[in-house]
Amino acid sequence: MITVVGIPGNRRVELFRAAAVAAGLPEPAVVGWRDVCAGRFDLDPGSLVRLESPGEDAEVDRMFRGAGRAAEHGEIVGLAAWYAGFMAAARRVEHAATGPLTTPVDELAVLFDKRRCHALLGAHGVPVPDGFAARGYEEVRAAGWPRVFVKPAHGSSASGVIALAFNRGRVSAYTSAALDGSKLYNELRVHHYTDEHTVAAIIDRLGADGLHVERWLPKAAHAGKVFDLRVVVIAGRASHVVARTSRTPLTNLHLGNARGDLAGIRAAAGEERWAAAMATCERAAACFPGSLHVGVDLMFAAGYGGHAVAEVNAFGDLLPGLLVDGRDTYAAEVAALRHWTVTA
Template sequence: MTSLPQLLLVGNPGGRRTTLLAAACRRAGHRAPQVLSWRTVLADGPSRAGAVLAAALAAPAAPALVRIDSPGDDPVVDRLLRGAPDCAPRGAITAGPAWYRGFSTATAALGDAATAAGARLTADPADLGVLFDKAACHARLEAAGVPVPAALGAPIRGWDDLRAGLRRRGWTRVFVKPAHGSSAAGVLAVQLRNHHAGADVLARGPVQWHDGRPVNSLRPGTFRGETEVGALVDALAEQRLHVEQWFPKLVLRGRAADVRVLVVAGTATHAVVRTSRGSVTNLHLGNERGDLAALCVVLGDAGWRRVLDVAEASARCFPGMHTVGVDVLVGARAGSSGPAPTPVAVAEVNAFGDLLPNLPGLHRPDHDTYDAQIHSLTGVLTA
């Protein structure tokens, strides 16, 4: 009887993440991970996820390491996490409170089962819970002294709350984000150009209206006027909102730029410049990878080191996470501020921020993001 591999992955079989991780295992001389599908784990509900994992870990030569990976965009997994009777329509923005409860319940159960079996986890469920709550994540970073954009602390139940918060703070530009979302789902850049004329409001983001509901869109939607913007914010508020003051980004070769830094076991291993002609830079929205060398020239050695230092400081706020992706905003005045430190702020810390295919490593150009993780875990995998 063939023994089980040393690594067990809770993920989606056949998905890009699973395929890339398996390839990295093979390149390192390890067997491909045993895959326990999210659909199987959640079949009897999120609270029973631990029992499914426990059964897998009870087998002879059971894996010593458990990796909880992204549930991804599988509509069945999404339905099971939300406890909904039917799958959501394509493009629906579903990562709200119900999804978050299901995800938190499932990961906590998986963590308990792994611990009881003596297996090591690469992602701590408590840290995952904070990472998938943007307000809690922002608060943890801020408490640790990590630079973050200012945020509206009061609950945002809709447009009236948002408008009042902007006027109270004197802010005119903010990012409105579903608190439990990822991949820029439901994110809006909102601009209030006249505090005393509500009609002069503009919002833009990867959202469109469909059948009376906001849905994800790869093509940014533009919404004008208090009636239109207000209706959209009211609809998104059902998912719970986190609002941050706009941070003016560096413009690199005519495009707004920020940096996704992958931190593995405390060290920045990969970085990609994300550039856009709009405010949202996520690469899956058709934006472009920028020139990292050109950015480093603009920032200088000290400025680039600051970007990496801030990313690593962010990762230290989540000690139970082997790997995180940190989105670092670089200020518009970077490179022209003389001896002052390069202005930076952390926009997001991503629990599953490693899906960056064909990206060479900062220290090992031959290592993609999954090679770096497997290399870091080699001692466990070969134990």
């Protein structure tokens, strides 16, 4: 028996349930994050538990944040409180479960903290850009690095991520974040800021909840656009890969970017470099041995002269329509469950 803890009716939940049924398994039960937060849920004894993304539900977002002011749609605020609430809810599930979780909560806690995730990867020899933790703009500038990515410690989907460059006293920043009076919002388009006061205000606002800063690795380009790869690693093997291409430094597909020519990119990299990159993704996933799957964001350096891991995502497997051997990511995960052994 499988239980999915997620947002009832959400496409992530429904795609996984459909994959399980198509594989001949009993239809998974669904427990909503709202019910978990309220303490009104039960798990079937011995059920395998899949934790699914809590996103796209404003009420769950409010419940995670607790008694503080609820965030408006798209508002970036209280990320540390959201993280604490999410982890507390996940622990409730863990304590109630008598069967295994496909993403252990200890690993989930690291995956949703970019500072801890980066440190863990580096400690295990996974290539990552140099990085450090910060709380505001002055710390970022004082590092003296000419080009950096500034990331909220607990953000996701590029929310609040800033590609920042310094050049002879001038600044250039690309981000989907936008100030509106005293509030900061995430928008579905990339803004380019050159006013230092505005950039500093955005970073300081994000810094209240903690920042992770990385050296900007110039990415390889293909067909006139820079790209990175989302690699879904399932049961230890690199499985589904999509290239995310952009004319700005931010490649997330929901920001108006597009999937790229994966075959062309693979050919340009060459099989030796491609195989090395996939092996790196598998090494990154091995840092989370109890997780059935993770999504690894991998960057090839300009000219394919090396590569590095930018992120590892707990819920990075939503790649609609991408089939490998006739299976989407969810069908591949269901198939892997038949021989998956929990190693955490």
